[in-house]
Amino acid sequence: MSKKLFLNGADAVAEAMRQINPDVVAAYPITPTTHIVEKFSKFVADGKVKTEFVTVESEHSAMSACIGASASGGRVMTATASQGLIYMAEALFCASGFRLPIVLINGNRALSSPLSIHTDHSDSMAIRDSGFVQVYAKNAQEAYDLTIQAIRIAEHKDVRTPVMVCIEGFQNTHTLDSVVVEDDEVVKKFLGEFEPVDSLLDIDNPVTYGAAVKPDFFFEIKRQQLEGINCAYDVMKSVGEEFEKITGRDYSKVYEEYGLEDADVAIVLMSSSYSTALGVTENMRESGKKIGLLRPKLFRPFPDTEIVEKLKGLKAVAVLDRSMPQGAKYGPLCTEIVTALFNVGKRPKVYNFIHGIGSRETYPSHYDEVFEFLLSSLDEVKEDKLRFLNLNE
């Protein structure tokens, strides 16, 4: 029987990891995901998992040990955040190039300097082209659910690509929430047995991983890698549907939407900001405003076809990025959306707002402000420039 528990996002993920029971976990502590690692260590100490827990000396080694372990034919996970994620950057590209189904939990956190332990998406956005599938959770329940589904997506034979589950530091990792935890056996059955491919421990069929490639093959290998990550789009939906059958929670789509069917304008954002924005949208719609909300859960591969389908009929869209575009015209989410819409005949005006940097609060009044901005832009087109929410300068 599933049970409803009061957990923060990190504990929910640790609970998922206990149920996944990976063969190897290699991890290094960093706020805000330290307690995933700590909790998991207790599961190891209590004999609740069969996992070999490798307490590495750095995140570079965490991902490197994951690479060695995953190439040796078993289920492998790690958790990190921020500086840790960037510290492992070199190894991330290697893991995806090897097509290893590693699952990484990232607690989204700002990057130094200046140092901040608080939330934004600059860490995972900085490595968005590392070849990892990236999914972004909005709350503890989704963090739990997506962690479990990530294993299936990563290991799917058409994908064979590592997956990064992004949960927001503090907003998700440290905030108590009610979480439905499925029965251990149900999760086990959903995941199935790991099927090794090209294992280093298959001593009768020795494999060579990581031979140097000259220009005559490199391009093709990297192009083929694209097929793997792009397949994650369909696989996430089919895995989500299967998950929905056993849990009743809707995972049939790679995005969440509200009010779009008759909206003139909409906000697009990711992760936990959705919940606050939803309250505002509901209220404003009650007073007759034609507004809507869209939250991509999947960022890599970017679900551009579905996003276009959802947005193309609108008149104006505000994309709320949660990382700084250092010198780019827009934040990374907005850049994707603008790109996706570019070749569509009739398309909405797109405005970009930066919010929540280093855990700067975004209050309901700010979403209110953005919707009012969008509605007024219908009468008079606004300047195409970067805007900042709740910036005090």
Place this chain on the structure above:
Amino acid sequence: MFNANLKKLSQCPTRLEAGHRLCPGCGISVIMRQIMSVTDNPLVISNATGCFEICTGAYPYTAWNVPWIHSLFGNAASVIAGVEAMHKSLEKQGKLSGDQKKTLFMAVGGDGGTYDIGLQALSGAAERGHKFVYVCFDNEGYMNTGYQRSGATPYGAFTTTSQVGEAHTGKEQFRKDLTMIMAAHNIPYVAQSSPSNHFDLMKKADKAFKADGPAFINCLSVCPTSWKTDTQTGLKITQTAVDTCFWPLYEVENGVFKITYMPKEKLPIIAWLENQGRFKHLLKPENQHIIDALQKEVDTRWQKLIKLEEATAEDDK
């Protein structure tokens, strides 16, 4: 006790095939063949970026007959730690069979990948006690990228990043003593060896594979291309490093230091320098002070080693 003869050695499985692309006279393949010849157990190898990796794994070819993984420059030890951890996990779960259970784990890298960029990973893996053998091919520089200085480059040597000119005369720092650093990790087995003394190296490899925990072997590896030495006499030149005590052969077994080769006559350092183009500038009279300083450093380290042997031998009684 390791006991091999040429007949037995000639029958050992060929893990590294002919056709790799190392330069003529390169020390690395000699070292690897000597080390791998001491065991019949299955091997999995993690290789740091460097000459050996590039020359043995050139897609779509491979010179490897054993499972082999090259990931990055600085992570060979962490990768093998992951492999070993997976092996342990699967073994505990009863998922391994027969010979698979006897698999031995090796990480290999050059001095750059070991003394410098990979030191943290190696230190961490050693401290955590993974059962693996790390072999460093110390050719005293970043050869794969065209011979830049490393923490292992000798004092006075020319490299492409420690050039010889009006203001400077080669590398101005003494080399890092990595074997001692690894000994300070108090792991079961640490050794320094040379392919010129092949039985010494093979005995050490045997002990390393049988050690109950991490083992480390540091091997001097001739690089004719960058040392600017003759390709035919590389092992003879290597031998002069041993006989000058620039590269003493010793082991540290569970904390006990043992010098495994005592030169009959300790040669002056010039014997090691004179046949290598990278030290050519040192032979000029105005650079004699560099040779003197190097001699002094070699002597100091050698004396220290003798004292360590004495001190730990007493502990052993």
